[in-house]
Amino acid sequence: MVRGGQVDIRGNTDESWLRGVRYLMKNRILAPGQPPLDPG
Known part of the structure; x- marks a missing residue:
């Protein structure tokens, strides 16, 4: 995972x-404004 987050x-x-x-x-x-996702 390159980026994550959470919500309630x-x-x-x-x-x-x-x-x-x-x-x-x-x-x-x-x-x-976030860097591009790297499919890796």
Whole structure:
């Protein structure tokens, strides 16, 4: 793993998990200003 993050997922529904994953991708994993991901 090159980059990681965490979110607090409240609720155990598909919608809450999807919201958490979307947040991580947009704001942590693929955030502007981050170095490119190295597929390794």
